[in-house]
Amino acid sequence: MTSTGAETTTVASASAVSSADVPDLWFELPPGFMEFDLGEDPESRMLRMADATDSLFAGAAPERKFSLVVSSEYILQTMIAAGAEHVSSCLLRMPGDELSQGTLCVIVERPEAGPRNQDRQGSAKRTAVQWRALYPDAEVGLVMLPYGIAALCIRDQDLQIPGVLFGLDESVPATLRQMQFCVPLKTGPGSALFVFMTQDIDHWAEYVNVLSGIMKSVSADEPRGEDTPEASGPDAGGTERQA
Template sequence: MASTATPIAPTDVPDLWFELPPGFMEFDLAEDPEARVLRMADVADGLFADATPEQKLSLVVSSEYILQTMIAAGAEHVSSCLLRMPGDQLSQGTFYVLIERPDAGPQSQDRQGSAKRTAVQWRELYPDAEVGLVMLPYGISALCIRDQELQIPGVIFGLDEPVPATVRQVQFCVPLKTGPGSALFVFMTQDIEHWTEYLDVLSGIMKSVSADEPGGENPPEVDGPRVGGTE
């Protein structure tokens, strides 16, 4: 499975592109949920033939639950991954992207200042998190890594009680070049043991973020933000 170039496009002209590595399965956010679950099951069988039936079921059910949550939050892109880690272990994670638009009115396009303000806000909100600034090929980004204690509804696993889970999450808030606003890239996994390997995977994704389509022509410059959904 080759890496794919993915547009984030509130209209016909994408705000940005990024590339997903092998092992990531992108969801069609407009697809009927029942049809999507059946399709995900077929894809899981094809992509992850060595996984146990329980692992495939967990991937499909938990992915659909997370997907519904992300759609409600306004995600432009959601994908799930099942990667083979050292020791031949299969590991699951979820990746999503939102475009955050500022309120109406005059807006500064100081990208560095915007990233710094986001980092300050994250430090105040999450005092135990690892927060900082990183420079990507696309431009400056605020970075936040933190652990969350979640209660996953047990009904999705056929259980009566909620299932406690510790999830590690990394967020990159990348101010847009196309106008006021930021792209929020988020990855989360329960597999904290292989976090270092996941950071290597995410580094590749974030280094691929670009305003230009890979192998395509440069998009025209615009004065304001581009609004819309994933193509």
């Protein structure tokens, strides 16, 4: 798998709405990830995605590129409507010069009231129990990240994408594989939900490596600008983000 982005890291952050407007956590995105302005006009966003797809995968069939852009935009709009603090899309070149795309979003959830110092381990365990009940066919567990304990859920989700987006009368079925981490916050009650989705199930193992690097980079401290280690996975560099 080859990243199609710049070979530098990008810092991202995410935060719940607060008077202090201080990011709850930071994380790094590998090359190939393109972050979106949540207030950007959808048409403008789709045009940028189409331009990126054309420049990186000139040899791909037009129908394939069109389907990828439209499906990606539908998922992005769904995540933004759900209250995402961060949304980004990645374009990766798989063996055989095959086009592959995935979407990452981060949603910060804070209760209106609660103790300042939450039981983070208990919170993660409760989330895992809830996910097992909601998604009996999913792979659910607990993982220990450098940031702290988190609940993990991997499952397949069947979607019906509105056919009007493709100029069709009927909806278009799509199966997404989704990995989500619920990370209890250090900054107070609540959690950050990292959700990654892709239709490219054939290359799921490569995406797991990329997501592993992103989650290992999660930190409560703003990066100081030093060079950061590359995420595990082919040609994976990083980009710092806030949550």
